Structures are given as C-alpha cells and as structure tokens.
Amino acid sequence: MPPSSSNYYCSLLKHCCETRDLKQVKKLHGLIMKAFIDPETFLLNNIISSYAKLGSIRYAHRVFDKMPQPNVYSWNSILSAYSKLGKVPEMENLFSAMPTRDGVSWNSLISGYAGCGSLDQSVKAYNLMLNDGLWHLNRITLSTMLILASDQGCVYLGQQIHGHVVKFGFGSYVFVGSPLVNMYLRMGMVSSARHAFEEVSEKNVVMYNTLLTGLMRCGKIEDSRRLFYDMRERDSISWTTMITGFAQNGLHEEAIDFFREMRSENLEIDQYTFGSVLTACGGLMALQEGKQVHAYIIRTDYKDNIFVGSALVDMYCKCKSIKSAETVFKRMSCKNVISWTAMLVGYGQNGYSEEAVKIFCDMQNFGIEPDDFTLGSVISSCANLASLEEGTQFHARALVSGLISFLTVSNALVTLYGKCGSIEDSHRLFSEMTFRDEVSWTALVSGYAQFGKADETIRLFETMLKHGLKPDKVTFIGVLAACSRAGLVEKGKQIFESMIKEHGIMPIQDHYTCMIDLFSRAGRLDEARDFIFKMPFGPDAIGEWEEVAKLRKGMRDKGLRKEPGCSWIKYKNQVYIFSADDQSNPFLDRIYSELGKLHEKMIQEGYVPDMNSVLHDVEDSEKIRMLNHHSEKLAIAFGLIFIPPGLPIRVVKNLRVCGDCHNATKYISKITQREILVRDAARFHLFKDGTCSCGDFW
Template structure:
C-alpha cells in the first residue's frame, strides 16, 4: 500500500470504518500494523479512530494498548476509551480512567453515569449525576444523561429519582426534546403513574409518533384500554409500531379477539409488520383457540421475510399447541433451522398441556443433546410433565438438576417440585421442600394443599388452607378445588359446605364446574344422595359428565336405584358415547340382583358399538413400565406373579380376608367370582412389585380407574402380611397402605 503522508490518515480512517461495518477484526489489526510501519508519528485523530474501532469490534485490550501508547491524548481520546469500558460494564477500569482524566466534559460524565446505569448501580449513577451538577456546573448538560437516568429509574421502579430528573429536565429546558420526553412518559407509565404520564404528554410542545406509541403502550400495562383506543384514533399518522402496540396491548389485557380484529385492519393498511406484530397476534389466536385465524396468519407469514424468524416460529409452535393442533406445531418445530431455549420450551410445554407428557420429557432430553441450557420455565415445565406421569425417579433427577444449576431458586421450579412430590405420593418430601422455599406465593401453597387433598388428609389440607389465609395470600379457584375435594374424601359435609359458601361470599370467586362437582361428590360420598340431587337442581347450569358419573357411582355404592336411573338418563343424554353411565347403572342393578336389567344395558352397549374402558395398572421397575390388565398373562414373569398371588391369597384368608362378591358385575357362580377378583390388574401389579422391588422400598402402583372395594380390602391385608408400604394412585386419589390400614380411612 503506497499512500502519501498527507492523505494517509484519512484513508486509514475510512478503511477502519469499513472494518467496523463488516466486523472484520483481523483486517483492523492488519491496518494497525501497516500504520505502525508507514507512519512513525501518527496523528492523534487517527489513533482516536483506532481506539474507537477496536472498542466497536469488542477488543478492549487492543484499544487500551493504543491509548496507553499515545504521546498526546486529547479529551476525545479519553472519552473514547472511557465509553468503551462503560459499555462493557467494566466498572473498576471505568472509574480509574475517569479519576485520571485531566479534564472532563458532558460526554465524560455521561459515560460514567451510563456505565453505572448499565450495571444497575443506581446509587453510583445518582451520585455521579449530582457530582456533575455540583462540580462541573459549567458543563453543557447532555440529553443522553437525562434519558439514561430516566430509563434506569423506570427499570428499578425508583419514583424519587424519576421525579428528581423530571424536575431537572424542566429546569434546564430539555422538555422540548423527544429523546427526553418519551423516556419520561414511559417511566411514569411503567411505574403505574399513568396520570403523570398523560400530564407530561399533554405538556410537550411537540408530539411525534414515538410519543404517541409510548403513551399508548403505557395506557395498555395499566389496563386503560379505552383511553389507549381513543389516543390511537386521535393520531394523524400511525406507523407500524402504533398498530403493533395496540395488538400487543389488547393481548396483554386478555382482549384477544380485539387484537385479531385490529391485526386485520393493519393488514388492510398494507403496513410493514415485524416479529413483534406476528408474535402478538399469534399469542391472541392461541388465547382464544382461533385455529383458522392462526392458520391464516401463518400463511401470510410464509410470504414475508419472517418465515424463518426464530421468534415468529416459536410463537407459531405455541399457537398451534394452545389450539390443540400438536401435529402442526411439530411440523413448524421440525422445519426450524435454528432453535433456542424459547423454541424448545414452546414445544415441550405444548406436549405437556396436550397430555403428551412422555413426549415432553423426551423433548427435554433432545434439547440437552443440542447443548441448549434450560431456563427456569423449561425445567419447571418438564418437572410438571413428570408429575403428570407420576414418574418420581425422573422427577428426582430433575430436582438434582435444579440444585446443581441454581434454578431451584426460581419459584416456577420449586413450585413444580412441590407438585411433583405431591402427585407422586411423597407428601412428606413435598412438605419438606415447601418448608425450604424462602418465598412462597399462592401457587406454592396451592400445590401443597392439592397434594394433601389427594391423600384425603382433610385436617392437614384445611389447616394449610387456613395458614395460607393467615399469611395474607389470596386463594384462587384451584386452591378451593383442593380443599373441597379433601372435605369430600373425608366426609366433612358441613365443613365443605361452609368453605364453598365462603369462597363465594368472602373471596368473591364465582364457582366453576369443578367446584360444583366437588360439592356433588361431597354429598354423594357421605350417602346424602337426596341432598346431592337438590344441590344439582339449584345449580345455575347443568352438571357435566363427571358430576353425573360421581352421583351415579355413589348411587351404586348406597344402592339408590331411583336417583341412579335419574342420573344415568342425564349422563346418557349428555354424552351418549360415554360408557360410564352404562357400567355404573349396570353395577346398581347387579348389586340388587337385577341381572335382566344388566343384560339389557350390555346389549344396548353392543348395539351402539360402545366398549367399557378396560381397567389397567402399571408399575415402574428399572426404568421400564410394566402394564397389567385383569387376567393378564403377557408379562414374561406371569408364572411367578400368579404363584405369588396364590400364596398371598392363602395367607390373606387365614388372616380373615373375605372376597367382596359385589365387586363382580357378572351373573356367575361364587367360585368364578373369586377367581375374577383374584386377578384384578392392581393385584397383579402389586405381586410384581413384591417379587422385584427390594424390601424397604415402597411399592408404587398407578391405576386408570377407581380402586374397587375388594382390591382395597385385599391390599390392606397384603401390606400387613408382607410388612410393605404399598402406594396406589387411582383416578381420584392416593391410597397409602401400611400395617393393614389405608390412609383414606376406608372412605373413598
């Protein structure tokens, strides 16, 4: 390279600028080397450009070396290196340079203040600002300083600092600057002081689209939707950000339909849309399960530059999952060329929310293979999937992962773990973890309340509920479901009724279907069938299938044929393909010996092509799930299992066990009934556990139906004979069998 000395500096500066634009660090170093060789005494402004270039390319050591070797650094030199340290948050080096400066101007002070602010050091930022005003009063104040401090005050929620800076903005005549006015409006909005934000906005001499957009968004985080709409329509000129602000605001305030509608209007205006526009409208589509609109947005995205955008693709996955279209979500996810933790979490959560818990756990494993580190939301979600699977072993592994990664400190993870141990039957571990959590929110308390409720521990559940209230926390609908279900499983009718009334009158919660189902269950289980019917007749809406099935099940247990037929008719009308109505009514007739009616119901089922869901139980051993159905001989250890059952049956009878013939809904002889009872699925699973689960460890069995009375009675005897803890989780609750008793107190 041959350049004349007079023009070489300008050429080098131009080439250094090009290196920064192309992020070419190697080229910049080569140019620096050439400068040293060709210019023995480079000019100060060229060395300043070198410092600035190295700083922009992220190489502070090189920038610092050039600065240290400068024979005559000027104020710009000092400010350039100071700004570099400030932007990187290198506080100690920044402070050292600032103290060593022979002279300072507004840029110097702003670099110091910005550096502190970037690191969240509010005290140091304010101290530097006040020193600037006190020691360097002659300095021309910089609008960047004001905006920096306003943004800091906003992020930290520091009202006092915000008001102080506002006063100085007015005093020093900076209110006319949009660059300062917008952060002021934004600060007051984010602090919830929307009247102050509006006052600032109204007093601004000039308002541009940025100002309008800032206030619109501010009015939306504060829930002032109508005010936002009025302001939006007042605007003479609306840009893409204005429209996107409205879509985002509607979505944040739960007005998903309005968000979709205004997106349509924006589309008609032919305005440019960005990832935030698409992300917000897709969130709205998912919120109201608007699958068709979501597909239309997807089709539009495909025709834009955002079809491969990671943010938009993640929003598409989430939208399809919320609309229960898991196949489309998978298709979008698989096509993504680049995935981050948000993308993986969207797919994982989608699986979990749609009942694909095993796929959720597998997705987490796949994510690990790609080297993506989970955040608290990801880990919390996969733990929730383990809870749904009642997979204690895998859940415990994720607990260990939470401890080693430090994510255990996040409330989303700790809450998921409390739920996990509760759903897996380890209520003591759930309570221990609950006690270890320093900050507990409503979800934490509700998780433990629900855990105790599943065990039917009504007194403990109610005690926790009352402690939650004493701590000033507000129970939600889920909390009351847990407490009411605990009352129903313990037969506490009066207490349950009192809590139901307090939910409405004291806590202002409008009951949903689940609360009414709990109350129907409360009356029905206690044998107060007539009260259950009266309660149903007073409900503001018709019960769902679960409620009718609950009543019908109790009618079977207590032999109430009249109300049983009444409930069955409603259940058949509500859900003609639900076999529960036929099966439960059959059991009512069978208990009364009305076999002709049983046969008629079975014929009706056959004619309609309905099949009863087969009962099955499963147990996990060495990371493999073993599934059993009644009379199942498919397991490779079947001979040993059936032999073990024969031995157990002999010992149980010696202890006083008598088979419950009413649990058999077939018109066969007693010997055949006993044979059928002996080979129920949970008994096969328990026998497997006795053979292979080491002594001292509890046997954990999960069943897809309610435990029948005979199996419940038999398992009590088995726990006593074998001196083993047996935990059975059915569709309603946990049963912990130990020393011949069950945790449910024989009330389930």
C-alpha cells in the same frame, strides 16, 4: 505512495468501525504513520476513537500517549472507551487528569457509573456537572439519568430529573420525552407518563409506540386503543404492540382481528407479530386460524425462524393437535431451550407425560441445558405419572444446578412428592423453601387432602390465609374434601361461603360435590337436597345406573367409546400399563398365576367378591373372573412379582378404584405384608396390614 488526505483515511476508519474490523484498523494505522510525518490531531483522534469503539483500549491509549497536543476530543475518546468497558477506576483517574472538560466528558463519566448500576455515583457526578456549569447539560445527560432512574425504580430521582427537563427547556424534545414517558410507565405512574407525553411538542411514531407499549403493559386496553387510532402515522411496531398487548391481556379475538387488519395494510410482519398472533390462536384453541397463520408463515422468510417455530409448536399443543406440533418441532433445523420446552410442556398438558419425560432426556442428549421452567415442567410430568424414582433424579439435578431456588422447580417438587404419596417429603421440601407463594401452599394442602389427612389440611389452609396468601379453586376443593372427611359441617359451610364472598371465586361442580358429600355423610340429607337444587347446573350421572345404561347404548350406536380404565406401575425406568383382561403383557401367565394364588388365600381370610362392581349381565363365575382381572389388580400382581420385598408397590389408576378392588387390596396387603400405594382419580389409598388410609371413604 499511499494517499495523503486525512478525510480519506477517516472515511476508511469509519467503515472499519461499522464492519467491526480491528485488523484493518491496525493496517490503516500503519499506513497513516507512513503517509504523514506529523499527523494532525483530527486524524489521530479518529484512530483513537476507532480503537476505543472496537474495544482495543491498549492501542487507543498508546496513540493518545504519543500525541504532542491532545485536545478535549482525544481525552473524551479514551474516557468513553473506559466507560463502555466498565473500567471505573481508570475512568475516574483519566477524568481527574483532564485539563478541560465538556459535556461529552461529563456524559462519559455519568454513563460509566450508570452502566455499572452505581446510582449514588451517577447522581453525584450529575450534580457536580451542574455545579461546573449548566452549559454541560444536554439531552444525552438527561436521557441517561432518566434511564438509570427507570432501571433502579427510583421515583424521587426520576421526578427530580423531570423537573430539570422542564426547568432547563428540554421538555419538548422527543429524545428526552421518550425515556421520560417510559420511566413513568415502568413505575406504574400512568398519569405522569401521559403528562410527560403531552409536554412534547413534536411527537414521532417512536414516542407514540413507547406510550402505547406502556399502556398495554399496565392493562389500559381502551386507552391504548384510543391512542392507536389517534396516531397520524402507524408503523409495524404500532400494530405489533396492539396485537401483543391484546394477546397478553387475554383478548385473543381482538389480537387475531388486528392481525388481519395489519395484513390488509401491507405492513412488514416480523417474528414478534407472528409469535403474538399464534399465542392468541392457542389461547382460543382456534386451530383453523392457527393453521392459516402457519400457511402464511411458510410463504415468508420466517418459516425457519426459531422464535416463530417455537410459537407454532406451542399453538398446536394448546389446540391439542399434538401430531402437528411434533411435525413442526421435527422440521425445525435449529432448536433452543424454548423450542424444546414448548414441546415438552405440550406433551404434559395433553396427557402425554411419558413422552414429556422422554423428550427432556433427548434435549439433554443434544446438549441443551434446561431452565427453571423446563425442569419444573418435566417434574410435573413425573408427578402425573407418579414416577417417584425419576422425580427424585430430577430433584438431584435441581440441587446440583441451583435451579431448585426457582419457585417453578420447588413448587413442582412439592407437588411431585405429594402426588407420589410421600407427603412427609413434600412437607419437608416445603419447609426448606426460603420463599413460598400461593402455588406452594396449594400444592401441600392438596397433597394432604388427597392423602385423607383432614386436620393437617385444614390447619395448613388456615395458616395460608394468615400469611395473606390467596387460595384458588384447587385449594378449596382440597379443603372442602378434608372437611367432608372429618365431618366438619359448619367449618365446611363457612369455608364455602368465604370462597364466594371473601375470595370472589365462583364454585364449580367439584365444590358442590364436596358440600353435598359433607351434608350426606353427616346425615343432613335435607340440606344436601337443598344444596343440589341451588346448583347453577344439573347433577352429574354418578350412581344413576339406568341413565348410564342408556348413555352406554347411545355411545355404542354412535360408535363412541368411554375412556378405558387402566393402571400403570413403573419398574426399572419403564412404565407398564394394564387394562382389564389385558392380553398384551409379556408376563401375563405369571401375573394371572399370582392372582390365582392370591384369590385362594383371600377367600380363606374371608374375602367376598363384590358382584355389584360388575355391570355386565353374566354368570357369577364370570363376574368373579372379571373382577379378578381388573387393571389395578394386574398392576399390583406385577409389583408383587418384580419389586423386591421391603419396597412399597406404587400403582396409578386413571379412574376411581372400584369397591371390590379396594376391598381386595386390603386383603392382599395383609396376606403379603406389603405396603401398597394406589393413586386413583380421586385420592391416595395407602394399604397396609389389611387397612386403607382413606378409612374406606373415597
């Protein structure tokens, strides 16, 4: 025979709810109906509540409908079920049919409306409840309304509910005080949050942590620090809040120091603590500290945690330890889009753009869908490679997936087309954007500046300012370079001064270089000289050949090497990289043969090799041979052989184009009647019919 104790079955039903075991609830329901001829209302209410909590509203309603005398608890159980499930019409009908209502009934109705984000209906129900009787009002009602006001950003409602909290004597309760403090902090009303905090008589650690989190979120570092040390009791969340806040506000050393103190307190460290301290290590490029944290993680249960693993990858990438990042990434047993994106971004930030594109393809093969940040990052890598073909494929992917609506993606595409020399496409995409920020404008301004279109660059910059957007250092580099290109000395001086006085941006060496070039090109050499003397740092080594020779000798003596000049070109989804006198390319014989033929035709057209572009003390014949085998010439010859006529040849070079190669490419474009686009470290050069878009200035 089954037991006949109601309490026994209620205990079993409670356990089923905790373990989310609906099947067992149904079995218990059957046993109860066998054990009791006329089950008491208390037991039936527990059955209804169990079905409701497990989302089985149909079974709950079936029991409710068969009850001879349902009480207010019975009604509330069904009403609460409809309110979690968001079934507003059914909830309203049931509420209207209730013979009597209590505070739980009203809370269920208000919570149902709030869960659906219906501010007006929630407020209406709240006011009706107050009219029905103040005895219905409790801490749950007030907390629900405060959370709703916070989520909706409704200051007036929040202040009104705060007034009720004080008026009806709930101000000292932590249960109400915590959401009240959190609401004001989310609305940026720090002083009101502090006032609400002080109103609570018995504050617990949860409430302290709420205020601590909000202060950190608002950047109130010193206030957070004082509150932290005023706390009588601190838990792991308190310490993690401080570490996270320091890291998010750029105070990385403090974050690491607090992590060390937290360890000495023998407190539990979770994934969020590890994630924040690793962010701090990455921000400082503190590789050794990052390795120490990694060693500690290995001894914990978080060594296989996906969140911590992603943070480790990000830390190693920021510390420029790509091999370590790869090792962590490969060892991760489970990876999500955050993990893949961390590795992809790390590749891009460390100059491994080709690897970034490859890992994006690998990610897709594993069935991981990219988010806007992932797609934007891989498009940026395509821009660095000047890989227009792949970039346009990702553009199509953005359109199909709808991710193009995200600024991260659309800004990356504007940059892509600008860096690939398709400035018209860049501008068209910019014009189609429904919303633009400073990055959008800077991307287009920089694109026009790199292409040597001075008037358009300056016009865009001025339009950007009229829209109330704030330019950054990169924006000013582009605009000042454009002023130099157009000989607009006074305009350049005005923009340089406004950068400092109006926008609070301290100039870096690139800004000074643009201004010196601006004065020099205009023949105002005295002003150029004065500008050099005013710089907060010494002039760089450009043109100082004797110093360069000494530097080269010193590098040789120490076994150091400068970054080698190289050029690359993309053909059939493969990047071909060339360096001077390259002997590794499988098409070497055809390339050198093509260059030989071109050289003869160029000489006939009047080309004279620029011997000054060779810095080695060798015979003239050897200098000519060396000039003819520069990396960009090898890449161009490759393009002439393999890229079909009618299509532009796109070459990227990691250093500036030398004078001889620039002159030679003009002749090549005229002889072959091909359009050749070269992007060097400074700008674009579009060679066509024997001329260059830069006007021989770069």
